[in-house]
Amino acid sequence: MIPVDFEYVRPESLDAALALLAEHGEDATVLAGGHSLLPVMKLRLAAPALVVDIGRLPELHYIRVAGTEIAIGAGTRHRDVEVSDLLAAEVPLLPAVARTVGDPQVRHRGTLGGSLAHADPASDLPAAVLALDGTVVLRGPRGQRQVPITQFYPGVFATVKEPDELIVEIRVPRTGRAGWAYEKFTRRANDWAIVAVAVVDGRVGLVNMGSTPLRARATEAALADGASIEDAAALADQGTEPPADTAATPEYRRHLARVLTRRALTTAAAG
Amino acid sequence: MKVEITVNGEPTGADVEPRLLLAHYLRENLGLKATNIGCDTTSCGACTVLVDGESVKSCTVLAVQADQQSVTTLEGLSHGVQLHPVAAAFRAEHGLQCGFCTPGMVLAAVSLLRENPDPTERDVREGLEGNLCRCTGYHNIVRAVLAAAGQDPDAEQRREAAGDAARTAPGFSAGEAAG
Numbered sequence A: 001m002i003p004v005d006f007e008y009v010r011p012e013s014l015d016a017a018l019a020l021l022a023e024h025g026e027d028a029t030v031l032a033g034g035h036s037l038l039p040v041m042k043l044r045l046a047a048p049a050l051v052v053d054i055g056r057l058p059e060l061h062y063i064r065v066a067g068t069e070i071a072i073g074a075g076t077r078h079r080d081v082e083v084s085d086l087l088a089a090e091v092p093l094l095p096a097v098a099r100t101v102g103d104p105q106v107r108h109r110g111t112l113g114g115s116l117a118h119a120d121p122a123s124d125l126p127a128a129v130l131a132l133d134g135t136v137v138l139r140g141p142r143g144q145r146q147v148p149i150t151q152f153y154p155g156v157f158a159t160v161k162e163p164d165e166l167i168v169e170i171r172v173p174r175t176g177r178a179g180w181a182y183e184k185f186t187r188r189a190n191d192w193a194i195v196a197v198a199v200v201d202g203r204v205g206l207v208n209m210g211s212t213p214l215r216a217r218a219t220e221a222a223l224a225d226g227a228s229i230e231d232a233a234a235l236a237d238q239g240t241e242p243p244a245d246t247a248a249t250p251e252y253r254r255h256l257a258r259v260l261t262r263r264a265l266t267t268a269a270a271g
Numbered sequence B: 001m002k003v004e005i006t007v008n009g010e011p012t013g014a015d016v017e018p019r020l021l022l023a024h025y026l027r028e029n030l031g032l033k034a035t036n037i038g039c040d041t042t043s044c045g046a047c048t049v050l051v052d053g054e055s056v057k058s059c060t061v062l063a064v065q066a067d068q069q070s071v072t073t074l075e076g077l078s079h080g081v082q083l084h085p086v087a088a089a090f091r092a093e094h095g096l097q098c099g100f101c102t103p104g105m106v107l108a109a110v111s112l113l114r115e116n117p118d119p120t121e122r123d124v125r126e127g128l129e130g131n132l133c134r135c136t137g138y139h140n141i142v143r144a145v146l147a148a149a150g151q152d153p154d155a156e157q158r159r160e161a162a163g164d165a166a167r168t169a170p171g172f173s174a175g176e177a178a179g
Helices: A014-027 A037-042 A078-082 A085-090 A093-098 A112-118 A124-131 A217-224 A229-233 A250-270 B022-029 B085-092 B102-115 B121-127 B138-148 B155-162
Strands: A007-009 A028-031 A050-053 A063-066 A069-073 A135-140 A143-148 A166-173 A180-185 A195-200 A203-207 B002-007 B010-015 B048-051 B054-057 B070-072
Touching (some): A014 A028, A014 A050, A063 A085, A069 A085, A078 A112, A085 A093, A093 A124, A093 A180, A093 A195, A112 A124, A195 A250, A203 A217, A229 A250, B010 B022, B048 B102, B085 B102
Parallel strands (some): B002 B070
Antiparallel strands (some): A069 A166, A180 A195, B002 B010, B048 B054, B048 B070
């Protein structure tokens, strides 16, 4: 499968990339690792006139301490998240989730910023960042702004990022030794989650339980009120609208969300 | 658009369309046909090559993305009859049946051992998660990778047969029996 013809530019700096986006607006698409974009371009579901390759911008590749948070450059690859000693010590949920994305080849290319921007509700990392109460840092011609991840996804495959903005950084709190777990349910190796649940510090993120990554708010509230894990997990599917597809019915996904939440909360409590 | 890519240690270049996939550049422009295209959807891993030493699926990389980088295909791994240790182990352990997945499987294994020189059997199975063998010849493929790592390829299976540990396939929930 061959994509529709397009122009390709690999700018040398972040400023040059932003200038291209400002000039071309919705005609331009950003390429980082390309492992979400190129498949949809090959299927001709996307046909951008201009592809701006930010995959090799050194300014977007870093993982560092920023006060009470860890700041991660948007171009950081899943592989780099997976093997980061700093993240293993400070935000251990994130490398554990990154390790479940795709396969090693995909993780050598895919990036954290790209995964968040693609906004696939079946993706692992958006729900993990949601469970972490992270922040997305956007930069564009009007300057830089920080958007809480809880406000980043207005709908399916959509974000509040403007076409002339780039995700430049993801910030997550240093959760340290707070209990965490990631329970991902698939039927095949190397596949998206049918449902997955990320738990950290009493917060619960849900993968593939609606049109966006979701928090299991009823479960979180019950836990905060002192409910047992069993009782709190039974509420995990409240307020969700899980999709139906060949892998599962909505009813089955609701069941999975409750069971996986119970398992994840149990693991997190034992950690 | 002009690209310059070092392939198997040799400088190569061409004026290509940006939409040209790396897999097609290797096969059509350079005539290196060891890189097979199986699914064309980033699933099967038959087109796996190394870019700057790391495994990637070349059906999901543009040739222009590999500009100024170094690519290794199966042709560049061994030197004549002097087989690369991983290729030699695939041969010694009969880690192939029809052979279609083999180039990608070998390169994925090279990348895996570079990152984890002393893998467990489970590490190997998880590390090859992105490569499908439709002959289902996984058993000897895993043994070959363990042998290439200098391990007794049957040690873990013997240990497992002697015990009764529950096991789950990579990527699957361990479920209630976990721990």
